[in-house]
Amino acid sequence: MTTVFACRREAQSALECSDSETAELDAQTLLAQALGVDRAFLFAHADERLTEAQLAAFRSALERRASGEPIAYITGSKGFYDLDLLVSPAALIPRPETELLLEEALRLTEERPAITAADIGTGSGALAVTFARQRPAASVYATEICPAALAIARENAQRSGVTVAAFRGDLAAPLIARGIRVNLLMANLPYIATGELDALTVSRFEPRLALDGGPDGLCLIRRLLAQAPAVCRAGAWVLLEIGADQGEAVTQLVKRGPDLDCEILKDYAGLDRIARIRLP
Numbered sequence: 001m002t003t004v005f006a007c008r009r010e011a012q013s014a015l016e017c018s019d020s021e022t023a024e025l026d027a028q029t030l031l032a033q034a035l036g037v038d039r040a041f042l043f044a045h046a047d048e049r050l051t052e053a054q055l056a057a058f059r060s061a062l063e064r065r066a067s068g069e070p071i072a073y074i075t076g077s078k079g080f081y082d083l084d085l086l087v088s089p090a091a092l093i094p095r096p097e098t099e100l101l102l103e104e105a106l107r108l109t110e111e112r113p114a115i116t117a118a119d120i121g122t123g124s125g126a127l128a129v130t131f132a133r134q135r136p137a138a139s140v141y142a143t144e145i146c147p148a149a150l151a152i153a154r155e156n157a158q159r160s161g162v163t164v165a166a167f168r169g170d171l172a173a174p175l176i177a178r179g180i181r182v183n184l185l186m187a188n189l190p191y192i193a194t195g196e197l198d199a200l201t202v203s204r205f206e207p208r209l210a211l212d213g214g215p216d217g218l219c220l221i222r223r224l225l226a227q228a229p230a231v232c233r234a235g236a237w238v239l240l241e242i243g244a245d246q247g248e249a250v251t252q253l254v255k256r257g258p259d260l261d262c263e264i265l266k267d268y269a270g271l272d273r274i275a276r277i278r279l280p
Contacts, residue, residue: 002049003046004042004049004050005046007055007058008031008042011031012024014062015062015066018067020065026071029071030061030071030075034054034057034061035054068204068205073205078094080098081099082130083156083160085124085125085129085156086124086152088148090148090207091148091152091207091210092188093124097241097267098126098241100265100267100273101127101240101273101274102130102134104239104274105186105237106131106135109138113136114137115182115183116140116183116184116233117139117183117184117185118143118172118175118180118186119186120142120172120189121145121187121189121190121210122143122150123149123210125154128141128164129156129160129164132157132160133162136162141165141166142164142167143170143172143173144167145209146209146210171223172185173227176227176231181232184237184239185224185231185232186239189220189224189240190213191213191220191242192212192217193215194212194214194215195215196217217246218249221242225253225277228279234280235278235279235280236278236279238277238278238279239276240275241274242273244271245271245272247264254275259280261278263275263277
């Protein structure tokens with residue numbers, strides 16, 4: 001049998017060879033999952049031996065990670081803001097950049113917490129669930145076209161103890177069909193151009209449906225902006241996550257609308273990240 005310490009060393013070495021940027025952390029995470037313990041246990045029980053079943057589970061997970069599969073899909077969870085969310089290959093893995101959109105949504109609603117908000121293309125429910133948790137007086141809706149992703153979002157809402165009315169459908173169409181109007185519209189829609197996808201590592205494991213933004217990367221954003229007047233109340237805010245070089249293009253799209261105001265917010269690297277749009 002093999003010890004905890006030996007497995008940690010084995011995993012770290014294997015992942016360093018596969019060019020993982022977080023080899024040590026990933027090794028600890030995978031080993032802790034196989035043992036059903038937290039990472040602190042690994043250091044306090046370095047000489048403990050794994051059972052055959054534990055070792056098999058660990059090495060299977062290690063092989064998946066060494067092949068490039070995101071660790072969130074292997075562990076089935078991902079931290080986002082103050083929550084640990086369920087994830088699966090049916091939905092995009094929540095990312096720190098999207099937390100910037102959430103933070104802006106919370107800032108905009110600080111003095112009006114009892115608003116109606118929607119997360120369009122919710123995926124795992126990261127924005128909808130976390131916003132609902134931070135703004136318990138708000139009415140929160142979510143839409144998602146993929147049934148499997150929608151099921152994950154609903155489960156995340158239930159696990160987090162919040163109420164999110166989640167509907168299956170294309171962009172804001174389910175809300176428009178029900179006559180629902182919102183004060184805040186959030187969306188992290190696919191924004192990678194189709195021709196760029198195959199060259200990106202992210203396309204190997206994460207769902208193409210959640211990545212492919214059409215020929216210019218802006219097809220879904222363009223369609224949602226067209227729907228905005230039908231789903232937003234007067235003076236509503238629209239927050240869109242965008243690509244690092246899409247600020248000017250999105251600004252030009254907004255200018256084609258009726259009296260819309262748009263500001264591009266940068267991320268911590270100084271790159272375009274959030275389009276903040278105000279309806280008249």
